[in-house]
Amino acid sequence: MNKRVNLLLLVITIIFSVGCKQQKKQEEVSMEPRGADNIAYKWGHMAIQAQAWDTERFKPRPTVTSRYLGLISVAMFDAWSRYDETATPVYTTNVDRRPSEEHTLKNKEIAVSYAAYRALLEYYYSDAKEYAGLMKELGLDPNDMSMDPTTPIGVGNLAAKAVIEARKNDGANQYGEEEGSNGKPYFDYTGYKPVNDPDNNVDINRWQPKYFTDAKMGKFAPGCLTPYWQLVKPVAMDSASQFRPGPPPMVGSEQLAKEVKEVVDLQANLTDEQKALVEFMRDGPQSVQQAGHWFKFAQEVSIRDQHTLDEDVKMYFLNQVTAMDAFIASWDSKMYYDFARPFALVHEYYTGKEIKAWAGPVKGMQKMDGSQWRPYSPSSFLCPPFPSYTSGHSTISGGCAEALKLFTGDDHFGASVELIPGSLTETDSTFYGKKVTLEFPTFTKTAEMAGISRVMGGYHIQADNVAGLQLGRDVAHQAWKFYNEHLGK
Numbered sequence: 001m002n003k004r005v006n007l008l009l010l011v012i013t014i015i016f017s018v019g020c021k022q023q024k025k026q027e028e029v030s031m032e033p034r035g036a037d038n039i040a041y042k043w044g045h046m047a048i049q050a051q052a053w054d055t056e057r058f059k060p061r062p063t064v065t066s067r068y069l070g071l072i073s074v075a076m077f078d079a080w081s082r083y084d085e086t087a088t089p090v091y092t093t094n095v096d097r098r099p100s101e102e103h104t105l106k107n108k109e110i111a112v113s114y115a116a117y118r119a120l121l122e123y124y125y126s127d128a129k130e131y132a133g134l135m136k137e138l139g140l141d142p143n144d145m146s147m148d149p150t151t152p153i154g155v156g157n158l159a160a161k162a163v164i165e166a167r168k169n170d171g172a173n174q175y176g177e178e179e180g181s182n183g184k185p186y187f188d189y190t191g192y193k194p195v196n197d198p199d200n201n202v203d204i205n206r207w208q209p210k211y212f213t214d215a216k217m218g219k220f221a222p223g224c225l226t227p228y229w230q231l232v233k234p235v236a237m238d239s240a241s242q243f244r245p246g247p248p249p250m251v252g253s254e255q256l257a258k259e260v261k262e263v264v265d266l267q268a269n270l271t272d273e274q275k276a277l278v279e280f281m282r283d284g285p286q287s288v289q290q291a292g293h294w295f296k297f298a299q300e301v302s303i304r305d306q307h308t309l310d311e312d313v314k315m316y317f318l319n320q321v322t323a324m325d326a327f328i329a330s331w332d333s334k335m336y337y338d339f340a341r342p343f344a345l346v347h348e349y350y351t352g353k354e355i356k357a358w359a360g361p362v363k364g365m366q367k368m369d370g371s372q373w374r375p376y377s378p379s380s381f382l383c384p385p386f387p388s389y390t391s392g393h394s395t396i397s398g399g400c401a402e403a404l405k406l407f408t409g410d411d412h413f414g415a416s417v418e419l420i421p422g423s424l425t426e427t428d429s430t431f432y433g434k435k436v437t438l439e440f441p442t443f444t445k446t447a448e449m450a451g452i453s454r455v456m457g458g459y460h461i462q463a464d465n466v467a468g469l470q471l472g473r474d475v476a477h478q479a480w481k482f483y484n485e486h487l488g489k
Contacts, residue, residue, distance in 0.1 A: 041309075061226070074090050089486070232328050
């Protein structure tokens, strides 16, 4: 009899204990910070700030910084995965999953924070004080270098270390380690040289560097940005060329003539709303480049849907792995085809013909010879310095939009932004337009708006845009598969 009573008491105790744990977990979930208050959001916001500061210091380098944001997001995911029941890390394979009783919000917050902090220090090293400030604000010691895999601090530090070590010698040449680089970071170890120079266009189908104006009104022609980026190892894709599109239309084809004319016609008739769209998608109002732009869009989704830390870690991981791989895929296409931009193509098709076009800041739209045509951009950064096909904006936007649609299970976005047309291009406010509101109803529509804005601005023809959007979507579906594998689904 006593044995039965003792057994019954034991069962009751176990049930009570389990019930208490479940209740505690439910209370923790109900009290969990959401949206902009969750820790993953805060570190995501810090990464975007770091991106903006990096652009100010080193000028736009979208390929390089897409890798930074991608790897920071992977580090956060890897650390978080050790406190999840089924998720598996990408690079932190030497750290065991922690026991279920340790899968608390507090432990996740600590692990994710240290992973983000250490990764930021590696990739955006110039603003270490800012990152340390956030650590202290969160009550964490930025100087704690523990590598104890049984503690959340150790897990976070180890996750960042694993990512950093795994991505050394990945083709990015971050440390100038590739042969012939002599220790110079991001040195072009492929020896790429354009067939055309700024003054001589010997093959109109190929990319031609163009002159920009510097702060002292001198001329300079930027070289090709990271012409080896197609050699960087992707995270989710099998190879950079996995989804390479077919070729762009060549000079002499009816399609190219039609698409060059479209660029000229669109610019000649830009509305205030279209100018604002070109400027916003070009990189405004805060310069964070394409990967950062879609990271910001993801953060808007977090606020809209009141995400938890778990949801944000997973969303950033999918979003930024897609962006990083999309850049690699886009560069594979760019360098494989080495295709011309409208800047040169319009001159080829319209020299000796009168057209209406934008004459530059404070000059407005004028009639001119086609040889004087230019993109709708400041003279200090007239046109991206690398081949055209596929459009990077279209590829990254198509990819990240598709990734967010897959993650949320719905194409609805619902964001908007207010802008003053001309404010990011003109040098005199008398040439600004009236404030407009750009609406982004769906993720797909937002990507399409980003893509067509590049045609309106004169940076791409439609073929660059259409192929880029599809390339990005192909990358996103590959990243979605990779994402689900690492969630243990």
